[in-house]
Amino acid sequence: MRITLKQLAVFDAVARIGQVAKAAEHLNLSAPATSMALAELEKQLNSRLFERLGNKLHLNAQGSLLLPLASDLLHRVAQIEAAFSSQDGELVGQLNVSASSTIGNYLLAKAAVAFCQQHQESHVELDISNTQAVIQAVAECRSELGFIEGHCADRRIAVEPWHRDKLLVFCHPAHPFANKRVSPAEVTGFPWVLREEGSGTREHFVNAANALAMQPKVKFCFNTPEAIKLAVKQGAGLGVLSELTVEKELSRKELALVTVEGLALERSFYLITHKSRHPTPLGQAFIAFCQNFFNITP
Numbered sequence: 001m002r003i004t005l006k007q008l009a010v011f012d013a014v015a016r017i018g019q020v021a022k023a024a025e026h027l028n029l030s031a032p033a034t035s036m037a038l039a040e041l042e043k044q045l046n047s048r049l050f051e052r053l054g055n056k057l058h059l060n061a062q063g064s065l066l067l068p069l070a071s072d073l074l075h076r077v078a079q080i081e082a083a084f085s086s087q088d089g090e091l092v093g094q095l096n097v098s099a100s101s102t103i104g105n106y107l108l109a110k111a112a113v114a115f116c117q118q119h120q121e122s123h124v125e126l127d128i129s130n131t132q133a134v135i136q137a138v139a140e141c142r143s144e145l146g147f148i149e150g151h152c153a154d155r156r157i158a159v160e161p162w163h164r165d166k167l168l169v170f171c172h173p174a175h176p177f178a179n180k181r182v183s184p185a186e187v188t189g190f191p192w193v194l195r196e197e198g199s200g201t202r203e204h205f206v207n208a209a210n211a212l213a214m215q216p217k218v219k220f221c222f223n224t225p226e227a228i229k230l231a232v233k234q235g236a237g238l239g240v241l242s243e244l245t246v247e248k249e250l251s252r253k254e255l256a257l258v259t260v261e262g263l264a265l266e267r268s269f270y271l272i273t274h275k276s277r278h279p280t281p282l283g284q285a286f287i288a289f290c291q292n293f294f295n296i297t298p
Contacts, residue, residue: 005077007041008070010034011049015067016142018056059140068156068276071141075280092121095282098143100150100200101224102165103269104128106244107294108147115289122282130223132198138272144283146272149200149242157272163296167205167265168243169258170250172235178256184212187260191219191237193228200267205240208264229255240265 013023014034024034042049049063059067078093099108105128112124127137131150138146139156152159171177177187194216195202209216219237222228225245232239233254249255271287273279290296 003041003044004037005074007037007044008074010037011041011063011066012070012074012141014038014050014057015059015063015140018058020057068141068274072277075144076278078280090121091119091282091285093280093282094123094125095145095280095286096125096127096143097145097147097286098127098129098134098137099147100131100134101128101195102149102201102242102244103147103163105225106242107163108290111290111293114293115286118289119285124286130196130198131200131203135272138274141274141277144273144277144280145286148270148272149267150203151200152270152272156275158275159270159272161268162271163269163294165267165269166243167201167240167267168246168250169238169240169260169263169265170232170246170255171238171258172232173253173256175235175238175256175258177238177258179258181259181261183261184209184214184263187216187238187258188214189217192216193220193222193231193237193239194218195228195241196221196223199223201241204267205265211264212260212262214260214263 009027010023010029013026014020017023017026020034020038021031024031027034029037038049045062045066047062048060049066050057051060052058097108097112104126108126109128112126116122116124127143129137131148131152134143134146134148135152135154135157137143139154146157147162149165194205206216220231222231225241228239228241229246229249231237238258239255246255250257
């Protein structure tokens with residue numbers, strides 16, 4: 001068996017992009033050459049790696065098994081090339097990171113900029129979405145590191161606590177609950193403005209609320225903290241977000257806190273990686289940098 005790096009690079013690109021023509025463009029190859037490399041790889045492995053659904057190629061079970069192994073090997077080759085092209089051990093290359101909304105917008109965006117300013121031959125590509133999308137990106141090896149706010153049950157993924165956070169319940173300053181301590185029974189029946197399904201913030205809040213039999217009535221769902229804060233300012237209902245996202249509005253008295261007795265809103269942020277993928281020096285350096293940058297105790 002003579003698997004080539006070109007074949008693995010083609011496989012990796014098609015797995016990420018889902019189309020041979022676009023993968024060929026990404027790799028600066030012709031479409032026929034890309035198709036041939038993929039066909040040769042499947043012949044050598046004696047296995048089909050993709051199933052076609054519509055106009056997209058999707059990994060089958062065999063392809064999903066190969067992807068983390070291929071990605072790891074390609075990253076190791078990139079490390080070798082970077083090690084012999086860099087000077088004085090300077091970190092070189094691109095690190096793909098995915099983060100859920102609160103972590104990405106309020107923590108990692110500024111950390112990524114500071115990291116790249118310190119290591120000018122490196123680049124952090126940060127994709128911000130919700131927890132489930134981040135888990136999928138790491139599982140499919142599109143991102144080396146993932147930072148999430150919710151639960152991860154994917155057995156392919158290694159999960160470790162990374163940081164602490166607290167959710168806050170808030171309302172319009174003229175709301176009857178503004179700056180008050182209320183019981184779960186008093187809150188029951190009031191409308192809520194929450195994050196979308198798949199959000200770690202929503203998952204943690206709903207679980208905590210259900211533990212108190214609050215059964216929150218969801219009036220509106222939005223996928224950004226800014227939209228939720230705007231809706232609550234308009235009187236749409238009660239909101240819940242990370243304290244990282246509402247500090248400014250609370251200090252300006254544009255929003256008011258609501259304390260719900262017994263509602264457990266402290267939570268962990270998590271770092272996730274693929275179990276079959278070895279960490280790169282760039283990834284390790286970024287994790288260590290973030291620990292210092294945010295004064296995180298391992």
